[in-house]
Amino acid sequence: MANIRATMDKIADPRRFEAAVEDKSDFFVYAIxxxxxxxxxxxxxxxxxxxxxxxNLKVGELRRExxxxxxxxxxxxxxxxxxxxxxxxxxxxxxxxxxxLPTEQQVVQVK
Numbered sequence: 001m002a003n004i005r006a007t008m009d010k011i012a013d014p015r016r017f018e019a020a021v022e023d024k025s026d027f028f029v030y031a032i033x034x035x036x037x038x039x040x041x042x043x044x045x046x047x048x049x050x051x052x053x054x055x056n057l058k059v060g061e062l063r064r065e066x067x068x069x070x071x072x073x074x075x076x077x078x079x080x081x082x083x084x085x086x087x088x089x090x091x092x093x094x095x096x097x098x099x100x101l102p103t104e105q106q107v108v109q110v111k
Contacts (some may be wrong), residue, residue, distance in 0.1 A: 082088070093099040
């Protein structure tokens with residue numbers, strides 16, 4: 001009888017088997033949850049690094065464009081200064097427009 005009882009103890013108890021399966025399924029659910037969370041964090045990290053690199057490229061491009069615009073502004077200021085020169089205006093007025101300096105009779109003083 002003792003031998004039978006010893007062999008019966010070695011046979012799997014269905015209740016213990018179901019509990020073990022339930023414990024494994026709980027572990028599986030937790031493991032899947034942790035894997036999903038780690039994957040989401042990794043994807044977010046990679047996305048943020050890509051975004052930072054993209055923004056750095058845009059900043060570099062905008063700095064280059066700003067430098068070009070500043071050079072263009074300086075060039076245009078120089079051009080405006082050269083176009084405003086009184087000697088140039090007088091030459092254009094006399095040569096292309098046929099103007100001359102006014103005489104004493106053409107000058108009217110406003111009081």
